[in-house]
Amino acid sequence: MAPRSSRVTSADVAREAGVSRATVSFVLNNTQHQKITEATRQRVLAAAERLGYAPSAAARTLRYGRSDVVLGLLPDWPLGFAAGQLIQELTLAFAKRNFTFVVHSSIRGARSLSEIWKALTPAAVLAFEPFSDADAAAMRSAGIEVIAALYDDKGLGSDESITTANAIGAAQARHLAASHGRLGYAYPDDERVAVFSRPRLDGVRKVCAELGLPDPDVRTVPLTPSAAADAVRSWLAADPPVTGICAFNDDVAMTVLAGLRHLGLQAPRDMAVIGVDNSPAAAVSCPPLTSVVQDLPAIAELYADTVTVALDGAQSPGNPVEPQIRLEVRESA
Amino acid sequence: MAPRSSRVTSADVAREAGVSRATVSFVLNNTQHQKITEATRQRVLAAAERLGYAPSAAARTLRYGRSDVVLGLLPDWPLGFAAGQLIQELTLAFAKRNFTFVVHSSIRGARSLSEIWKALTPAAVLAFEPFSDADAAAMRSAGIEVIAALYDDKGLGSDESITTANAIGAAQARHLAASHGRLGYAYPDDERVAVFSRPRLDGVRKVCAELGLPDPDVRTVPLTPSAAADAVRSWLAADPPVTGICAFNDDVAMTVLAGLRHLGLQAPRDMAVIGVDNSPAAAVSCPPLTSVVQDLPAIAELYADTVTVALDGAQSPGNPVEPQIRLEVRESA
DNA sequence: ACGTGTCGCTAACACGTTATAGTGGGTGCC
DNA sequence: GGCACCCACTATAACGTGTTAGCGACACGT
Numbered sequence: 001m002a003p004r005s006s007r008v009t010s011a012d013v014a015r016e017a018g019v020s021r022a023t024v025s026f027v028l029n030n031t032q033h034q035k036i037t038e039a040t041r042q043r044v045l046a047a048a049e050r051l052g053y054a055p056s057a058a059a060r061t062l063r064y065g066r067s068d069v070v071l072g073l074l075p076d077w078p079l080g081f082a083a084g085q086l087i088q089e090l091t092l093a094f095a096k097r098n099f100t101f102v103v104h105s106s107i108r109g110a111r112s113l114s115e116i117w118k119a120l121t122p123a124a125v126l127a128f129e130p131f132s133d134a135d136a137a138a139m140r141s142a143g144i145e146v147i148a149a150l151y152d153d154k155g156l157g158s159d160e161s162i163t164t165a166n167a168i169g170a171a172q173a174r175h176l177a178a179s180h181g182r183l184g185y186a187y188p189d190d191e192r193v194a195v196f197s198r199p200r201l202d203g204v205r206k207v208c209a210e211l212g213l214p215d216p217d218v219r220t221v222p223l224t225p226s227a228a229a230d231a232v233r234s235w236l237a238a239d240p241p242v243t244g245i246c247a248f249n250d251d252v253a254m255t256v257l258a259g260l261r262h263l264g265l266q267a268p269r270d271m272a273v274i275g276v277d278n279s280p281a282a283a284v285s286c287p288p289l290t291s292v293v294q295d296l297p298a299i300a301e302l303y304a305d306t307v308t309v310a311l312d313g314a315q316s317p318g319n320p321v322e323p324q325i326r327l328e329v330r331e332s333a
Numbered sequence: 334m335a336p337r338s339s340r341v342t343s344a345d346v347a348r349e350a351g352v353s354r355a356t357v358s359f360v361l362n363n364t365q366h367q368k369i370t371e372a373t374r375q376r377v378l379a380a381a382e383r384l385g386y387a388p389s390a391a392a393r394t395l396r397y398g399r400s401d402v403v404l405g406l407l408p409d410w411p412l413g414f415a416a417g418q419l420i421q422e423l424t425l426a427f428a429k430r431n432f433t434f435v436v437h438s439s440i441r442g443a444r445s446l447s448e449i450w451k452a453l454t455p456a457a458v459l460a461f462e463p464f465s466d467a468d469a470a471a472m473r474s475a476g477i478e479v480i481a482a483l484y485d486d487k488g489l490g491s492d493e494s495i496t497t498a499n500a501i502g503a504a505q506a507r508h509l510a511a512s513h514g515r516l517g518y519a520y521p522d523d524e525r526v527a528v529f530s531r532p533r534l535d536g537v538r539k540v541c542a543e544l545g546l547p548d549p550d551v552r553t554v555p556l557t558p559s560a561a562a563d564a565v566r567s568w569l570a571a572d573p574p575v576t577g578i579c580a581f582n583d584d585v586a587m588t589v590l591a592g593l594r595h596l597g598l599q600a601p602r603d604m605a606v607i608g609v610d611n612s613p614a615a616a617v618s619c620p621p622l623t624s625v626v627q628d629l630p631a632i633a634e635l636y637a638d639t640v641t642v643a644l645d646g647a648q649s650p651g652n653p654v655e656p657q658i659r660l661e662v663r664e665s666a
Numbered sequence: 667a668c669g670t671g672t673c674g675c676t677a678a679c680a681c682g683t684t685a686t687a688g689t690g691g692g693t694g695c696c
Numbered sequence: 697g698g699c700a701c702c703c704a705c706t707a708t709a710a711c712g713t714g715t716t717a718g719c720g721a722c723a724c725g726t
Binding site: 007008052054055056057058059062065067068069071076078079080081083084085087088092095100101102103104105106114115118120121137138142143223224225250251254255257258261279280281283284285286 | 340341385387388389390391392394395398400401402404409411412413414416417418420421424425428433434435436437438439440447448449451452453454470471475476556557558561583584587588590591594612613614616617618619621
């Protein structure tokens with residue numbers, strides 16, 4: 001009724017309904033072990049509705065000692081199509097578990113990591129970037145669950161990191177190995193994505209070893225047609241020539257395709273290329289790009305389950321199914 | 334020293350340093366009007382460091398009534414390259430102003446808008462999606478500044494919305510009008526991006542009117558080569574034929590290029606195409622795509638300034654420069 | 667010796683919420 | 697009528713912080 005400029009609190013609702021703050025809390029939180037007359041309940045609900053009461057998350061967090069916010073920490077590499085999609089799936093997956101998922105892009109020159117989680121008091125941090133042990137320890141001592149969604153090359157915290165990244169490279173390699181005797185890897189020209197590129201390359205390496213193929217010929221491919229042409233020349237000049245290329249993602253793959261065109265060559269006749277992400281551009285590149293499709297909803301569910309289990313100690317409701325990898329086969333391979 | 338499982342509070346620091354909590358607060362916040370002996374100051378700082386003290390953001394927010402979090406609300410359309418870049422620039426711009434910028438993707442089926450800001454108590458909300466007046470009113474009554482970074486087709490809250498979107502369409506149209514008498518617009522097949530596509534189209538319309546050209550021929554282009562081919566056929570069959578196409582973004586533009594190839598035609602000979610975003614794929618498409626480059630850092634600064642001014646009532650430090658639009662001219666137009 | 671300041675610090679309150687202990691009033695039982 | 701007991705609700709204590717009022721000690725001027 002009276003739109004105070006300040007925040008409307010539970011005390012306002014209590015006054016409006018003619019009850020105590022405790023009763024308001026009982027009604028609005030449906031406290032089980034507390035009986036409330038139906039008349040009183042309705043009066044409180046009506047008052048809350050009329051005043052537009054919204055409980056203060058800060059006070060609630062202070063009281064509970066934990067908020068329902070899960071903070072996603074993104075590194076500062078350029079966010080592509082898949083990253084955006086994963087963010088949306090994570091938002092949905094956490095919402096289903098009554099958590100609020102927000103993302104902070106920890107760009108260089110911005111606030112330090114400690115500033116971030118101190119400002120948010122998240123219940124958990126889902127990190128897609130590496131950070132120091134000191135930071136991790138500080139977060140834990142503040143009662144924050146830390147989940148690293150990273151490839152652990154140091155074997156550090158391996159029990160908390162989940163990765164399906166090497167399955168991607170493996171899928172690429174298996175598809176190409178059917179018709180190519182020597183594989184190459186188009187590595188991104190940006191060390192900031194190493195947390196993703198390394199495990200993908202490892203997956204290719206593993207499959208090559210399994211199938212008795214020689215180790216893949218790895219070349220860094222900057223995102224310009226001429227640089228890609230250089231890489232293509234080197235691959236074809238090798239002995240035996242490298243004719244099947246696993247690319248880090250669709251952007252790199254399409255750059256390799258541009259390099260081929262630059263040399264007057266064609267995919268897949270002269271060289272087969274496979275990307276990752278199945279971005280919109282992949283469907284309309286020339287030739288249309290074969291790409292690895294991750295089951296991002298399943299991956300998001302897996303992450304969300306991991307966090308939920310770590311937080312509540314509750315067991316995962318569903319069976320912990322490994323996210324599947326699918327190949328969208330077009331013309332480039 | 335003693336790694337308590339629970340949170341380390343300022344009281345712990347006070348006990349460790351042998352002073353009161355108030356003194357700890359004075360030291361750590363550098364309270365000006367309060368003199369503290371250098372010895373005491375050092376003792377407190379040492380104790381805080383030793384215990385790894387991190388002030389509770391929840392308590393601080395409760396005390397101040399406002400957090401330093403700015404919440405970015407993203408709609409549920411697929412996030413592309415430009416969106417990711419804008420997020421990073423916004424993170425940087427807000428960090429420079431001592432705000433923590435986080436993003437929530439309000440995907441359909443996830444938590445309602447009110448759940449989000451209730452859970453975060455942000456100081457301001459920077460919305461890239463439309464929401465109801467009731468939501469806006471509720472946020473305001475909770476003391477949250479609401480900034481709509483939207484194209485206002487209803488003239489609603491025009492004083493708070495900032496848009497440079499029509500400048501994009503205008504830049505496309507001006508470039509094409511130099512050599513094409515009739516322009517077309519490749520409209521995205523997703524109404525969720527209407528907040529961006531409409532003003533861009535309006536920019537094209539405005540320039541066409543200014544230059545005495547007929548109104549642009551607008552066609553919705555789904556992201557498949559065959560659908561794009563249909564659109565291309567229609568454009569070329571018009572009288573006079575439409576030979577200059579402004580596309581909503583690079584993805585749509587590259588689909589139009591695929592449609593051209595599908596018909597055995599070439600850009601820019603048979604039809605010129607301009608995209609928006611200058612995504613990595615645009616540089617390696619065939620032919621390489623001419624694209625509009627937004628000055629995302631400047632746009633981010635503008636948004637951040639708008640929010641800061643609304644919050645503190647402070648005047649913008651720099652001159653409110655209009656973000657510039659640049660054209661990356663390649664071969665497609 | 668005594669008021670007057672200043673210095674350096676502490677006690678206490680408020681922010682808004684939830685949970686626990688407690689309280690007045692009605693009812694049943696003997 | 698007195699006692700126990702349940703019911704529906706209230707008073708109050710935390711959660712951790714920033715801030716204001718205040719307090720003892722000491723210096724200083726007269």
